[in-house]
Amino acid sequence: MSYTFTVNGIIRTTDQDKPLLRYLRDDLLLYSVKDGCSEGACGTCTIIVDGYAVKSCVLTTKRAEGRNILTVEGLSVREKEVFVFAFGSCGAVQCGFCIPGMVMAAKALIDRNPDPTDEEIKEAIRGNVCRCTGYKKIIQGIKRAAAILRGDEDTKFVSQFADEDTHGKIEYISEYGTPYDPEVVSGIANYRNYGHASIYGTRYDPMELSGSENPVNYDRASIYGVGQNVFRIDVRKKVLGYGKYPDDIGPEYFIPEDKPELIMEQAGWTREELDDALRRGEIKAGTTIHRRGEHGCNACTIVESDMPPMAYVSAVRSDYPRAIVKKIHKEKAESLPGVLGVLTAADVPCNKVGHIQQDWDVMIAEGDTTRMVGDAICLVVAESPYILEQAKKAVKVEYEPLEPVRNISEARAEDAPPIHENGNLCQQRHVVRGDAAKALAESAYTATAEFRTPFTEHAFLEPECAVSFPYGNGVKVLSTDQGAFDTRKEICHMLGWLDTPERVVVENQLIGGGFGGKEDVTTQHISALAALKFGRPVKAKFSRSESLRVHPKRHAMEGTFTIGCDENGILQGLDCEINFDTGAYASLCGPVLERACTHSVGPYNYHNTDIRGYGYYTNNPPAGAFRGFGVCQSQFALESLLNVLAEKVGISPWEIRYRNAIEPGLELPNGQIADVSTALKETLLAVKPYFDNNPKDRVGIACAMKNAGVGVGLPDKGRAKLIVKDGIVYIYTAASDIGQGCQTVFCQDVAQATALPIYKIRNGVANTENSPDSGTTSGSRQTLLTGEAVRGAALLLRKAMDESGIIEANLDRLNGREFTYEYFEPTDKLGSDKPNPRSHIAYGYATNVAVLDEEGKVTDIYAAFDAGKVVNPLSMSGQIEGGVLMGMGYALTEDWPLEDCVPKAKYGTLGLLRATETPEIHAIHVEKDWLLDVSYGAKGIGEITTIPAAPAIAGAYYAKDGVLRTSLPLKDTYYSRK
């Protein structure tokens, strides 16, 4: 049997009956069709079939017989440009993994309904999950795309793309001053790489681009500097789907030395360009070739001629949370044709990895005991994903199941079996200041309650994936993670190479969301191990269910909080015990627990605290970092109790917060002096009208604070290197942009410091070999720490320019020059005996107000955030909207049910909010005149956005029915599962 259908205008025939997703990606290399779950739940693989948006993982080649299929690659040039412009100018793109699917859902809608309402757009993307944006900017982007496509939006400046459809010029339509794609401005947008082969990008004359009426000054920093609404640098490759996430690296990515002409196809090079590169000796093993003109997008890598093609590795994982592995029968699998081998713990030089504590077995050896259902038992390596699946089924493992440790109380029982050598108490912290017991005893009012919060799944759209290949005397890992140097360290630990870490090179590709869930190694180390074992490129990719089982979640908490105040509502003291379930492995239990403890006091001015924190091992899936970093849990408890105190005192929930709010110069509860940039009161004042003007019984409020930077005495440094090449400044810093937009921020920092135009500034492809370690993407630190390092390096560049009278036009006189800068501000350890220790270099502050309707549905959330200087207002609003919606999911719908330590949820049943369920989220930027003197005053926004929404919503329900809800997701609400 064979099946014939049309894909992007070309008739295709296949004799394989398989999901269309697999055919489009594996056979046609249409990588805009993303594989987010392969089970119909996420929408990243949405394509258009006969005019309808369809999930390509559901439809099969057999059922597609005779149909007309369209992917993003097949859109007309005009449509592509419109979606790039509309999504970029609205700030709709963050991690980008859902975006091609959104584009296709939007295109199907707009074709049928050229002027859709917000409600119709929400309905059309109801099957497409976005975890970053909170949907608001995507909906705006679709609205704008529709307006341009139907010709309704005003033309203010005209771009000059030759258009295959019209054989003429396309008019770009935009409000005056709307940011525009830097790739177009700098002339690196390249049409050969996505479809219509004959179209080329044109280098823009900035003055011409500005149009006549209101000239846009494109040649100065004003247009891309700090504080401007800028068009992110990664919009085009994400909207059009040609940017590479690791899973978009297929066998065709590796080109043998002796077949250089294949580069022409992969990178869009001409014969002349190839010949040039050959003459210059640039085509040799180890070289990465970039797409024509695009430094930020890899096209292929040259490997040695005798290197075999890419193989695939995957783990056979434990069926039991706690069981002795008696015997691993791998012979049958090994004998299957196409299987390269089966690796067990005995094949690993050092069988442990771990982000901070190395307690995580790469594989569970025969005779050892599993700690969770996701534990790897052995690794199967095969020539194709299909053979791999067959071989994994052929591996039989004999287990002796044991009773698992299900929760915190079982873990701390006296006769509990120890999950790790040193028992089940993984981490503990004790934070004491003043005399909490006395303060509470003397308080006029106290409130106390026990709180429980669940595990939460990150649900980033891109499942974990890594591709490794032999490189020099080691291995190169193409990864999607939150810190290339952390990943390198974990892999080196496994390989026993800690003394020669340079043998491992880690390079991040595009990262399809992280939220803390991509801090630990998951696929990187197993692909590196297999690549070294078999001497060839190896891809390791998690299925969605594997992803759900393996990567660490947000910690579940059980805690008891007691807080007291005087008769005027002035807080006196806090006593609390926080217990975290960290599951099978430590991951980041220590720092997360510490942050939960240090932030449990809230951003208020009182100084008697006794906080005890414990993190316990259980046989549940591991828990680690998650946006909010422990503070989501403790702030939910604290802020809920504040409402009870306010009621007892007889003042409003707003008033009790305002009376206690921290101000510059006051001591934070940890003793640190609040710096000049502290703007908690300003956030309270910003939301006051919304709190006052909504019915008292349907409105809730909560504040939050969150550290920026790792702090607590650790050597947390920001580093950056600028290199001038071909008259263009390249920024090299191994800082992961997981979607939050730090790479764009770095470009803005350089533009601001040097007054260079954006078309003179680019991000280099950073890896651990060519870039300095700039730490992890965690703790809202990249904008502040790496941002300051980039600013420092850029100011050195500016100085060099000034000294030699160099301007943008003759910047090539600095070709080959490098400017490096390291930023480090020491902090004090937890428990430091200084009277005013400095735990963190900065804190962000926030106040949210949630409003319910009569049914108890959340209609509006007013979200005021102090993040210092707002570097890119468009991006900051996107962070707020996405983070607040994530917080709302945490409050109302998201859960991670376990049954005897076995996860029961699928991606589609996690309770992720969909576009139709979003309230109006009003992002409010609070920017003071007084700012920190680093990084242009920016403090970071990523983490704090998720914290205050849940307690604000809980507060609104408390105001509505007087019931103090002490667990998440909140019970008996409009959203409770019926």
Next chain:
Amino acid sequence: MAKRIRKIAKIRCRGGSQLKEGIDRASLPEDCKAIKELYPEGISKCSYGCLGGGSCAAACRLGAISIENGNVPVISEKCAGCGLCVRACPQNLIELILPQRNIQTACSNMDAGKTAREACSNSCIACRICEKNCPADAVHVVDNRAVIDPQKCICCGMCAVKCPRGVIRDLYGIMTD
């Protein structure tokens, strides 16, 4: 500017059950309630399905429902979702749905699997394959037939593709023909 939410009628039966022995289609009245009164136990091997009397077509003021030779009625795009046909169907087979919710069930048989299989070639046999494959926990077998929860359904069509009986349909005609 809020637009009125448009709904359309959907019949939860595809036909396919043979008439009982001794019943001749031509001799039946052209009114479903009358048929039901004559044969309270039903006219086909499946007692839950469409009677083919055309009462829904008769009730429709827009001529949106056509019916030929006792087959299951076809509802055209003219349907405005007024609901007259819903009331006209004595078998309670017609429901109003949102037109963009394109994945719908098309069987109302509440008998156990084996009986349902024998009664009709297009029947839901309560095999629960849809339940197992649904990513959103939206489809469940209730009273021996698949029922989709419109609140949870994300219209991915996985159940329609996996259904061995063709009971779950894609109204757009992409996932199923």
